[in-house]
Amino acid sequence: MEKLTYILGNELAEAFAEAGYDPAGVVVKVSDRPDLCEFQSSAAMPLAKTAHKAPLAIAEDVKAACDRMGRSFEIEAVRPGFLNMTVKPEFLADYIARMAKDSKCGIPEAEEAKKIIVDYGGPNVAKPLHVGHLRAAVIGESIKRILRAVGHDVLGDVHLGDWGLQIGLIIAELRVRNPELPYFDENADTYPEEAPFTISELEEIYPFASAKSKTDEAFREEALKATSELQSGRKGYRALWQKIMEISTRDLKKNYERLDVHFDLWKGESDVQEYIPGLIADLEERGIAKTDQGALIVDVSEEGDKKEVPPCIIRKSDGAALYATTDIATIYERMKLYHPDKIVYVVDKRQAMHFVQVFRTVRKAGITDEGTELVHVGFGTMNGKDGKPFKTRDGGVMRLESLLNEIEEGMETKIRDNKNVREEDAKKTAEMVALSAVKYGDLSNQAAKDYVFDTEKFTSFEGNTGPYILYTIVRCKSILERAGISEEEALNYSFRTPSGEAEKALMLDLADFGPVVADAARELAPHRICAYIYRLSNSFNHFYHGTRILAEEDASQKNYYLALLALTEKVLLCGINLLGFSAPDHM
Ligand code: ARG
Numbered sequence: 001m002e003k004l005t006y007i008l009g010n011e012l013a014e015a016f017a018e019a020g021y022d023p024a025g026v027v028v029k030v031s032d033r034p035d036l037c038e039f040q041s042s043a044a045m046p047l048a049k050t051a052h053k054a055p056l057a058i059a060e061d062v063k064a065a066c067d068r069m070g071r072s073f074e075i076e077a078v079r080p081g082f083l084n085m086t087v088k089p090e091f092l093a094d095y096i097a098r099m100a101k102d103s104k105c106g107i108p109e110a111e112e113a114k115k116i117i118v119d120y121g122g123p124n125v126a127k128p129l130h131v132g133h134l135r136a137a138v139i140g141e142s143i144k145r146i147l148r149a150v151g152h153d154v155l156g157d158v159h160l161g162d163w164g165l166q167i168g169l170i171i172a173e174l175r176v177r178n179p180e181l182p183y184f185d186e187n188a189d190t191y192p193e194e195a196p197f198t199i200s201e202l203e204e205i206y207p208f209a210s211a212k213s214k215t216d217e218a219f220r221e222e223a224l225k226a227t228s229e230l231q232s233g234r235k236g237y238r239a240l241w242q243k244i245m246e247i248s249t250r251d252l253k254k255n256y257e258r259l260d261v262h263f264d265l266w267k268g269e270s271d272v273q274e275y276i277p278g279l280i281a282d283l284e285e286r287g288i289a290k291t292d293q294g295a296l297i298v299d300v301s302e303e304g305d306k307k308e309v310p311p312c313i314i315r316k317s318d319g320a321a322l323y324a325t326t327d328i329a330t331i332y333e334r335m336k337l338y339h340p341d342k343i344v345y346v347v348d349k350r351q352a353m354h355f356v357q358v359f360r361t362v363r364k365a366g367i368t369d370e371g372t373e374l375v376h377v378g379f380g381t382m383n384g385k386d387g388k389p390f391k392t393r394d395g396g397v398m399r400l401e402s403l404l405n406e407i408e409e410g411m412e413t414k415i416r417d418n419k420n421v422r423e424e425d426a427k428k429t430a431e432m433v434a435l436s437a438v439k440y441g442d443l444s445n446q447a448a449k450d451y452v453f454d455t456e457k458f459t460s461f462e463g464n465t466g467p468y469i470l471y472t473i474v475r476c477k478s479i480l481e482r483a484g485i486s487e488e489e490a491l492n493y494s495f496r497t498p499s500g501e502a503e504k505a506l507m508l509d510l511a512d513f514g515p516v517v518a519d520a521a522r523e524l525a526p527h528r529i530c531a532y533i534y535r536l537s538n539s540f541n542h543f544y545h546g547t548r549i550l551a552e553e554d555a556s557q558k559n560y561y562l563a564l565l566a567l568t569e570k571v572l573l574c575g576i577n578l579l580g581f582s583a584p585d586h587m
Helices: 004-018 045-051 055-069 089-101 131-149 165-177 199-215 217-231 235-258 269-285 323-337 349-364 400-418 423-443 466-483 487-491 501-511 513-523 526-546 555-579
Strands: 039-041 073-078 082-087 115-119 153-157 289-292 295-298 312-315 342-348 373-379
Touching (some): 004 039, 004 055, 004 073, 004 082, 055 073, 055 082, 082 089, 089 501, 131 153, 131 342, 131 373, 131 400, 131 423, 131 513, 131 526, 131 555, 165 199, 165 217, 165 235, 199 217, 217 235, 235 400, 269 295, 269 312, 269 323, 312 323, 312 349, 323 349, 342 349, 400 423, 423 526, 466 487, 466 526, 501 513, 501 526, 513 555, 526 555
Parallel strands (some): 115 153, 115 342
Antiparallel strands (some): 039 082, 073 082, 289 295
């Protein structure tokens, strides 16, 4: 569906032509002074020079042309030459009626559909997910959904950290604890089906081994050796690694499922190791990489860098590949397998320099195409109320599971107290509302900013929160339920010309949904969707409080109200789906 501003822009351009002015640059925007008008255009301003006329005189000519032609808007010429516009209610009602029939709720298609990979999640195998992984998952999932909504072909990749020292640490520690296991016997050639640990054992082993490696030099050496033997293909270690992967991914999947986060690709760092030797040799041969104090580096500094960009190290002096090498190899593989137009990384902003180095290296090496876009959406830190990175009460790293449990429990109590939900639905409802609280609390902030995770604020049913949005949706649902019709049926009723301010404001907000989603997709900015659905919820609630919907005696007027309500519900549901959560029927 075309944007409302696009239709208005075309009509206004016709009036410019009719008045004898060049219509080429005419655009209409939503007003930034809603107290004065709904839409505005400054298209008369730049024409003053060529027309040898004051901008205000041009604007007045255009207004006169509009009046002669009959337009979908009222228009005024104001000093120094702006055009202030207000849409005619019948035009707006007609637009809204078309939106109600549109399967995409007015979301426009991107000008060019692209193949995009979103790299988000980035959990590390055998380590539990902690709150630091929450933002990557929540923001990445939303960006993926938004990009899909405007028609791009998107793949989400979890990009597991499954190849580093953490695996070597686990192997070394298991060897101390269970030296009799066949994985350590170099003559063994079959290994048991069953893993030699459970997920909770695995999660206990990693931090234990990691702490030990910091004080016990010999153990650290063992872990490094195990890592390198694993990487060079020692059979027993590969088999053990398989088991670690199996147990750990099963647990990760369960956790992401709970967050309503879904990846199309479960690839990881290990998948691209096979390309590394060839890539390194090639970079060295072509003189792109050079040796510096035993290490192999790519100089990626550029003229005009405001901050020093250190060289990208792709091989350490001991021969080991690094985090950057793996990311370079991953881009290589992605180009080979999927040929994306764009790769979006949703990763902590503290890794910004890493991505600058990696992106510059692949460009220099011609691994990507001329037009391939590489974008790092760096997010800030989730802090506690003390302004320091979010921790448990005793100062430890907060596991994601514990955080969700805590919030769900609090929400369940609240929901049971409200008594709007059947006893047997309380738990499920609490899960949905809790997820909205966590996700909306995160997404409503610009991703790059640090934010304070304030449980009390985020879980409130009032204010700019997920539960408030859900509450508004539930209100719509329950009115339709009481009217005895479905959303679909209500959307088939006829829209009328809005008679009051609140109705018109609601319609204008509804009409803005498509443009907002388009902006969010272009800017990779879920917070825009949050700001929008909050605005829409407010204007709906304003309308609701001033209108007797079910008590309306005129049947067709009542049906029109129900249609407006159903469209609001539909748009809000579509909005929260883009953010990655859903709404209960009651709460
Ligand atoms: N596993 C990494 C970490 O925990 C994050 C990976 C981010 N993605 C990437 N392609 N580098 O820091």
